[in-house]
Each structure stands twice: as C-alpha cells, then as structure tokens.
Amino acid sequence: MNAIEIRDLTKSFRGMYALDGLDMTVPQGAIYGFIGENGSGKSTTEKCICGHLVPDKGKITLFGRPYTDAGVRAKVGALIENAGCFPSSSVHANLMMQAINLGLKDRNGEIQRVLKIVRMEDSARLTFKKCSLGMKQRIGIAMALLGDPALLILDEPINGLDADGMRLMREILVDITKNYGCTVLISSHILGELEKIATHYGILRRGKMIKEIAASEMDARSQVYVSLKTQNLQATADLLWRSGYNVKFEEGELRIYDVENTGGLSAFLMQNGTFFSELKPHKVGLEEYYVSLMREKEM
Numbered sequence: 112m113n114a115i116e117i118r119d120l121t122k123s124f125r126g127m128y129a130l131d132g133l134d135m136t137v138p139q140g141a142i143y144g145f146i147g148e149n150g151s152g153k154s155t156t157e158k159c160i161c162g163h164l165v166p167d168k169g170k171i172t173l174f175g176r177p178y179t180d181a182g183v184r185a186k187v188g189a190l191i192e193n194a195g196c197f198p199s200s201s202v203h204a205n206l207m208m209q210a211i212n213l214g215l216k217d218r219n220g221e222i223q224r225v226l227k228i229v230r231m232e233d234s235a236r237l238t239f240k241k242c243s244l245g246m247k248q249r250i251g252i253a254m255a256l257l258g259d260p261a262l263l264i265l266d267e268p269i270n271g272l273d274a275d276g277m278r279l280m281r282e283i284l285v286d287i288t289k290n291y292g293c294t295v296l297i298s299s300h301i302l303g304e305l306e307k308i309a310t311h312y313g314i315l316r317r318g319k320m321i322k323e324i325a326a327s328e329m330d331a332r333s334q335v336y337v338s339l340k341t342q343n344l345q346a347t348a349d350l351l352w353r354s355g356y357n358v359k360f361e362e363g364e365l366r367i368y369d370v371e372n373t374g375g376l377s378a379f380l381m382q383n384g385t386f387f388s389e390l391k392p393h394k395v396g397l398e399e400y401y402v403s404l405m406r407e408k409e410m
C-alpha cells in the first residue's frame with residue numbers, strides 16, 4: 112500500500128497556480144525526498160496533505176483512504192514552518208500542551224517516548240527559547256511524533272543545521288522509518304544530505320511532478336564516468352572518440368562515460384603516449400541528476 116497517493120492536485124493563489132495537476136506516490140516505509148527550486152510548490156503540497164490548505168481540485172489518498180478521513184488524519188504528524196512552541200515554556204510543557212490537544216491518554220509516557228526518539232530525554236526541563244536551532248528542530252519532530260503517526264511530513268527540517276545537527280537528524284529519520292515503521296516525506300534543497308537517507312525522490316517543477324524515482328533505480332542508472340585531466344584535451348578527446356569511447360567536455364576536463372575498466376582506459380592512454388594529471392571514476396550524484404533534469408526541462 113502507498114502512504115500517499117496524489118492525483119491531479121491543483122491549487123492556485125489569486126489566479127496563480129502553485130500546484131498545477133501534481134501527481135505523487137509515496138510508498139509505505141519510504142523516506143521520500145521532495146525536491147524542487149524555491150516556489151515550485153513543495154510547502155503547498157505538504158500543507159494540502161496536512162489539511163492546512165484546501166486544494167482547488169485533485170485527489171489525496173493516505174494509506175488507501177481519503178485524506179479527510181478522521182482515522183487517517185490521526186496517523187499524520189507534521190512539522191511545517193516551525194513547531195509553534197511557546198518560547199518561555201519548557202520542552203516538556205510544550206509537548207504536554209500538544210499531547211492534551213491531541214487527546215492522548217498516557218501523556219507522560221508518550222512524551223518520554225518521543226523525547227527518546229529525538230535524543231532529548233535529558234532536555235525536557237529546558238526552556239524552549241534556550242534551545243539551539245538543532246534542538247528546536249528536533250523538538251518540532253518530537254511534537255509531530257506525538258500520538259505515534261504512521262506518516263511524518265517535514266518541510267525543510269535540516270535548513271541551517273550544523274554538521275552535527277544534520278547527522279543527528281539523519282539518524283533520527285532512519286530510526287523512525289526502520290524501527291517505528293513510519294513513512295517520512297521530507298522536503299529539502301540540501302541534496303547532499305538528502306541523498307544519504309532518501310529511499311525515493313520526487314522532483315517538482317512549477318507545481319508539477321516531473322520525476323519520481325527510487326534511490327535504488329537512480330543508483331543503478333547513475334552513469335559512472337571517468338574524469339580525465341590532461342594538457343591537451345582536444346587531441347585526447349579525438350583519440351578517445353576515434354576509438355569508440357563516449358567522451359564529453361565538461362568543466363575543463365574530459366568525462367568518459369560507460370567505462371567498465373578504468374585500468375584498461377589508463378593503459379590505452381599510455382600506449383598512445385597521452386600523459387594525464389588525473390584519471391578518476393565518478394558516480395553521478397543526486398545534485399548532478401537534478402541539475403541535468405532541470406536543464407532538460409528548460410530546453
């Protein structure tokens with residue numbers, strides 16, 4: 112079953128389309144990285160799923176049920192914009208207010224549970240405003256986790272975090288999906304970070320989904336190339352090209368695609384008297400994949 116299925120979602124603000132017939136499929140158990148330039152509609156999509164915005168048209172299904180279904184709504188936790196905490200209250204008090212709002216029964220037990228997940232079991236008494244940005248983001252996630260949701264929606268949760276904060280966030284998100292069976296939808300433009308944890312990607316452009324792909328599929332297809340730095344790029348490119356290599360100029364170097372054996376390539380170059388300063392195999396990462404997809408769409 113899919114955690115989220117969206118068909119033809121459309122939302123306009125004063126005649127401008129923020130979402131323009133968006134389709135989206137988030138499999139259960141995924142960490143779904145939601146990518147797109149500023150203003151492409153990521154937050155709007157997330158707000159529609161959460162019921163903070165009413166779409167003009169389209170269909171949203173969560174765990175096979177209409178997203179308006181009260182039972183299914185109770186399974187969704189979200190952190191969009193900020194946690195909406197009271198700055199002068201303690202972490203515990205803020206969580207308690209939310210637990211009461213949600214009508215939870217074992218409120219203290221539940222607060223302990225979520226604080227443990229976000230690695231803050233020792234920080235319950237801290238005043239919210241005294242917490243670091245990383246802690247505030249984790250408190251936001253703890254808030255969203257109250258009531259044990261099956262789907263967690265996070266809007267740019269790693270913005271502004273330092274390396275340690277990002278690492279913690281990664282660990283927490285993987286923990287939530289692996290050990291608590293939660294599905295995570297996370298928007299971010301920090302592709303290098305997203306790439307470390309996402310199992311699926313959705314790439315949005317101007318309110319439309321232009322690509323959905325599983326990380327495993329992207330990995331398998333991410334074309335490996337070998338970068339080559341040499342004094343005489345043109346002559347080397349000609350030589351490789353004549354011998355049937357798939358070679359391209361890129362950023363002051365040659366990139367040779369579909370190379371199965373870098374050693375063989377190196378031997379070939381030396382036999383032909385070509386000296387090089389660097390010969391290095393590469394995988395096309397998320398960043399490059401994203402950039403090339405955007406370029407393709409602009410053409």
Ligand SMILES: Nc1ncnc2c1ncn2[C@@H]1O[C@H](COP(=O)(O)OP(=O)(O)O)[C@@H](O)[C@H]1O
Nearest residue numbers: 124128129147148149150151152153154155156
């Ligand atoms: N409440 C709103 N009123 C008017 N326009 C909005 C509102 N929310 C979003 N928009 C517009 O909708 C588009 C998509 O915005 P958003 O979903 O925030 O994009 P993203 O999160 O991908 O940066 C933008 O052009 C934005 O200006």
Ligand SMILES: [Mg+2]
Nearest residue numbers: 153154155266
């Ligand atoms: Mg946004």
